[in-house]
Amino acid sequence: MQLKSLKKRDNVLANAKRQLEVLSNGIFQDEELPTFRSKLKTLNLFPLQPKTLEILQINVGYMCNQVCAHCHVDAGPDRKEIMTRETMQQCLDVIIETGAHTLDLTGGAPEMNPHFRWFVEEATKVGVKEIIVRSNLTIITANKKYNDLPEFFKKHKVHVISSMPHWTEGKTDQQRGDGVFNASIKALKMLNAVGYGMPNSDLKLDLVYNPSGAFLPGNQAALEIDFKKALASKFDIQFHHLFSITNLPISRFLDYLIASENYEDYMYNLVEAFNPAAVNNVMCTNTLSVSWDGWLYDCDFNQMLELKVDSPVQHIRDFNKETLSKRTICISQHCYGCTAGAGSSCQGTVV
Amino acid sequence: MSNTYYEPSDLRKFGTITEWSEELGKKFFDYYGSVFEEGALSAREKSLIALAVSHVVKCPYCIDAYTQDGLKRGITKEEMMEAVHAGAAIESGATLVHSVQMMNKYKKLSM
Numbered sequence: 001m002q003l004k005s006l007k008k009r010d011n012v013l014a015n016a017k018r019q020l021e022v023l024s025n026g027i028f029q030d031e032e033l034p035t036f037r038s039k040l041k042t043l044n045l046f047p048l049q050p051k052t053l054e055i056l057q058i059n060v061g062y063m064c065n066q067v068c069a070h071c072h073v074d075a076g077p078d079r080k081e082i083m084t085r086e087t088m089q090q091c092l093d094v095i096i097e098t099g100a101h102t103l104d105l106t107g108g109a110p111e112m113n114p115h116f117r118w119f120v121e122e123a124t125k126v127g128v129k130e131i132i133v134r135s136n137l138t139i140i141t142a143n144k145k146y147n148d149l150p151e152f153f154k155k156h157k158v159h160v161i162s163s164m165p166h167w168t169e170g171k172t173d174q175q176r177g178d179g180v181f182n183a184s185i186k187a188l189k190m191l192n193a194v195g196y197g198m199p200n201s202d203l204k205l206d207l208v209y210n211p212s213g214a215f216l217p218g219n220q221a222a223l224e225i226d227f228k229k230a231l232a233s234k235f236d237i238q239f240h241h242l243f244s245i246t247n248l249p250i251s252r253f254l255d256y257l258i259a260s261e262n263y264e265d266y267m268y269n270l271v272e273a274f275n276p277a278a279v280n281n282v283m284c285t286n287t288l289s290v291s292w293d294g295w296l297y298d299c300d301f302n303q304m305l306e307l308k309v310d311s312p313v314q315h316i317r318d319f320n321k322e323t324l325s326k327r328t329i330c331i332s333q334h335c336y337g338c339t340a341g342a343g344s345s346c347q348g349t350v351v
Numbered sequence: 352m353s354n355t356y357y358e359p360s361d362l363r364k365f366g367t368i369t370e371w372s373e374e375l376g377k378k379f380f381d382y383y384g385s386v387f388e389e390g391a392l393s394a395r396e397k398s399l400i401a402l403a404v405s406h407v408v409k410c411p412y413c414i415d416a417y418t419q420d421g422l423k424r425g426i427t428k429e430e431m432m433e434a435v436h437a438g439a440a441i442e443s444g445a446t447l448v449h450s451v452q453m454m455n456k457y458k459k460l461s462m
Contacts, residue, residue: 219424
């Protein structure tokens with residue numbers, strides 16, 4: 001049976017407020033563990049403030065062909081939230097105005113937005129330096145109309161970043177759904193065939209590893225070596241880099257942690273692995289996240305927790321660089337996920 | 352609440368052993384840290400050795416810790432189980448090799 005989104009199931013954790021309560025109660029309320037705010041304060045790192053805006057990360061919709069067990073977006077086929085062309089145009093205007101070098105498209109499966117290709121084409125025309133598409137891979141093989149995506153990506157020199165929790169079928173399907181591993185392998189071969197991920201190719205193909213369970217990712221460089229070896233020897237697949245990303249305790253992953261009675265241990269692990277050096281480079285300091293309906297957030301996780309930017313400007317249509325640069329970043333205990341160990345961001349480790 | 356000699360959450364408190372003997376505790380953790388660094392053996396190999404030994408010395412804390420450590424390193428369940436069997440084989444071998452002593456004694460005492 002295919003999993004449904006928390007929202008479709010009317011699960012209490014589909015409510016962002018309830019998630020924030022969970023993250024502030026229990027071990028954090030009892031002061032058994034320090035809140036993220038007090039942790040930053042003791043190190044004189046509070047409040048967190050943005051640096052120069054470099055990346056505009058746009059969530060073009062929560063619709064997805066997959067229903068991954070750990071998804072922080074609670075995405076799935078039953079989610080209908082989709083960005084309009086008008087909002088996309090506002091995003092393009094902002095990227096031109098600010099000179100942010102990267103447009104990072106995420107979802108859901110961003111390719112399922114009917115204006116996705118138009119958006120990429122327009123972004124290329126206005127000269128965005130780097131366009132990232134966070135592709136779940138299986139979308140490429142899901143339907144005939146998506147089969148030419150590798151060619152489309154190539155035409156626009158899109159940087160493809162794809163999820164791959166393990167090089168074995170069992171562990172991948174356990175997290176991402178039955179059949180996902182084989183479909184992903186097929187899609188990776190299609191990307192390799194047009195030049196993506198090949199040594200010295202400027203068609204960048206990176207993979208994202210996030211743990212399939214209640215544990216933190218290990219050393220990124222060591223995992224990259226293992227992934228490369230296994231994917232090359234078993235499937236003749238090449239890719240450039242592996243980004244390891246920590247699962248943040250929100251949405252479906254939070255639901256899993258609580259249901260499997262791993263929540264407390266996981267939070268202990270995150271707090272214990274807190275690395276002050278990672279704080280300086282957390283992605284919320286150089287990224288702004290835009291939701292499908294144009295609201296602004298410090299990161300995609302805050303978007304899912306409905307923590308809008310703490311600024312008089314909260315929507316892309318009212319964008320003001322100066323005003324937004326003066327804001328302080330909204331935090332809660334989920335932020336420990338980005339500061340654990342070597343740190344975690346949409347570009348992998350940060351230390 | 353059940354009363355047992357082992358409390359899973361005690362693993363988190365491992366570091367507190369330094370409170371009652373700071374010098375020795377610190378020396379132990381420094382040593383421990385150095386042992387598991389990348390060396391002639393990879394940290395991954397050492398993690399599997401630690402998992403096997405955890406079973407042999409029957410330390411539930413160590414089993415929890417090194418199962419989690421293996422998962423973090425992308426070690427598969429097949430690799431973990433093979434490591435446990437390597438430990439188990441040595442442990443049963445250690446028992447069985449004593450049977451040579453039994454056989455020797457038997458022979459010595461028998462006409």
